[in-house]
Amino acid sequence: MSHILSARGLELAQTLVRMNTVSANSNLELIGFVSDHLARLGVRSRLTYNADKTKANLFATLGAGKRNGIVVSGHTDTVPWDGQDWSVDPLSAMVQHWPTEGGGPVPVGPADELAALGSPRLYGRGAADMKGFIAIALANAEHFMESESPFAVHFAFSYDEEVGCFGVRELIADMKDQGVKPLACIIGEPTSMVPAIAHKGVYRYRCCVRGKEAHSSLTPQSVNAIEMAARVVGKVRDMAEGFEQNERRYEGFDVPFSTASVGQFHGGIADNVVPRDAAFHYEFRNLPTADAQQMQKEVLAYADRLEGPMKKVAPDAGFSFETICEVPSFLGSASDPITRLAQRLSGEERVTQVAFGTEAGLFKGAGIPTIVCGPGSITQAHQPDEFVTLEQLARCEAFLQGLAKTQTIA
Ligand SMILES: [Zn+2]
Known part of the structure; x- marks a missing residue:
C-alpha cells in the first residue's frame, strides 16, 4: 500500500530539522514553536523544565474531555554532528533523491510530486531520530481533536533523551501528579514502522x-x-x-x-x-x-x-x-493490545527488538503499556547525512491517522 505524505507534514518536518536542538543546547525554540502551533488549535500545552529552565518537555492532550488517552511520544533533542563527514548541511532539511547523477540535489517540490519520482529523502540531523515523527504527529493534530475515537491523544515531547532519558522522567512524574493515566504509549523512534517490543538497558x-x-x-x-x-x-x-x-x-x-x-x-x-x-x-x-x-x-x-x-x-x-x-530496558509482548494495535495501524505482521535504548522502559515502568514504532531506520540515526524517506513519513502519517480513528485497543 502506498501513502502520500501531506505537504504540511513535510513542511513541519523541515521546520523542526532546521532548529538546532543538539542535547547540549536549549530546545525552547522548538518547544515554543510546537506550543504556539497547538495554541492556535485551542490546545493548551503543559511544560516541565530542567533545573535552569533552558529546556522543557511538552505535554498536551488532544481530544480533551475523553476519559482515556494514548501517549504519542518523541524526544526533541538530537545528537551532535561535530567531526562527522556530512555532504549536506545538517540543518538544511534538504529533500532530494540520493544518490543522484553527479551527486547534485534534485529539485525540491511538492511532496506528492517528489514521491512519484521514487523515494526522496529528507536530510538533516534528527530527520529520522526523531523530528520526522514529531512533525507528522503535529501535522495531524486536528485529526486527533476531531476524531470519533473514544480516546484522547497525549503529545509527550521530551528533552535530553540522547544523553540519558533525563527529561521524560519529569514529564512522567508531572503526568502522575496531574492524575493522567494513559492507556498506552507509542514511542516514534526509528524502527522503519515495525513495532518493537524490547530493547536492552x-x-x-x-x-x-x-x-x-x-x-x-x-x-x-x-x-x-x-x-x-x-x-x-x-x-x-x-x-x-x-x-x-x-x-x-x-x-x-x-x-x-x-x-x-x-x-x-x-x-x-x-x-x-x-x-x-x-x-x-x-x-x-x-x-x-x-x-x-x-x-x-x-x-x-x-x-x-x-x-x-x-x-x-x-x-x-x-x-x-x-x-x-x-x-532501563524495555520488554513488551507480542500479545499486548498496544502491540497488536501498532501492527494493525502499520500493516505489519512482524514485531522486532531494537539495539538502542529509548524512553519505553520508563513509560512501561510507570505502568503504561508501550510500543516503539516510528519512521526511518536506526542505521541512519546518529550518522552523517541522516535522512528519513518521505515514504516512511507517509507510512507514519497513515499510522497516526489510523490511530485517530481507533475505536478500541483490545
Ligand atoms: Zn532517538
Whole structure:
C-alpha cells in the first residue's frame, strides 16, 4: 500500500530539522514553536523544565474531555554532528533523491510530486531520530481533536533523551501528579514502522580513584590509582566474559546476552610519578531479563574489597562512583493490545527488538503499556547525512491517522 505524505507534514518536518536542538543546547525554540502551533488549535500545552529552565518537555492532550488517552511520544533533542563527514548541511532539511547523477540535489517540490519520482529523502540531523515523527504527529493534530475515537491523544515531547532519558522522567512524574493515566504509549523512534517490543538497558557510570602520589622509586609508600582502577576495569571485563559464557540467551538481539565495556580511561602525569588519580567510564547493556543494578552492585562490592589495603597506606585513598545514566530496558509482548494495535495501524505482521535504548522502559515502568514504532531506520540515526524517506513519513502519517480513528485497543 502506498501513502502520500501531506505537504504540511513535510513542511513541519523541515521546520523542526532546521532548529538546532543538539542535547547540549536549549530546545525552547522548538518547544515554543510546537506550543504556539497547538495554541492556535485551542490546545493548551503543559511544560516541565530542567533545573535552569533552558529546556522543557511538552505535554498536551488532544481530544480533551475523553476519559482515556494514548501517549504519542518523541524526544526533541538530537545528537551532535561535530567531526562527522556530512555532504549536506545538517540543518538544511534538504529533500532530494540520493544518490543522484553527479551527486547534485534534485529539485525540491511538492511532496506528492517528489514521491512519484521514487523515494526522496529528507536530510538533516534528527530527520529520522526523531523530528520526522514529531512533525507528522503535529501535522495531524486536528485529526486527533476531531476524531470519533473514544480516546484522547497525549503529545509527550521530551528533552535530553540522547544523553540519558533525563527529561521524560519529569514529564512522567508531572503526568502522575496531574492524575493522567494513559492507556498506552507509542514511542516514534526509528524502527522503519515495525513495532518493537524490547530493547536492552543502558547503565553508565564514572569511577574516580584516589591514590597516593610518590616518586616511582618509592612505590611501597604510594597507592597507584591507575593500577587500582585497572583492577576494577578487569572486574568489568570479567563480568562481560561471564555474561557471554553463562547468561541465558535472549534471541532477537544483535548480541543475545548482556554486555559490559569500559569507554574512557584517564590517569597519570609522568613516567616516574606514581599516579594519585585515575578515572574511567564504563557501561552495562543488560538484557530485559537481567538486572543492571545488581551488576553495578557487584562492581561496588569488588571495589570495596580493594579499599582496605589502599587506606592502610593513605586514609583518603579509595573509589568514588557516579551515575552517568540509567536507562532501563524495555520488554513488551507480542500479545499486548498496544502491540497488536501498532501492527494493525502499520500493516505489519512482524514485531522486532531494537539495539538502542529509548524512553519505553520508563513509560512501561510507570505502568503504561508501550510500543516503539516510528519512521526511518536506526542505521541512519546518529550518522552523517541522516535522512528519513518521505515514504516512511507517509507510512507514519497513515499510522497516526489510523490511530485517530481507533475505536478500541483490545
Ligand atoms: Zn532517538
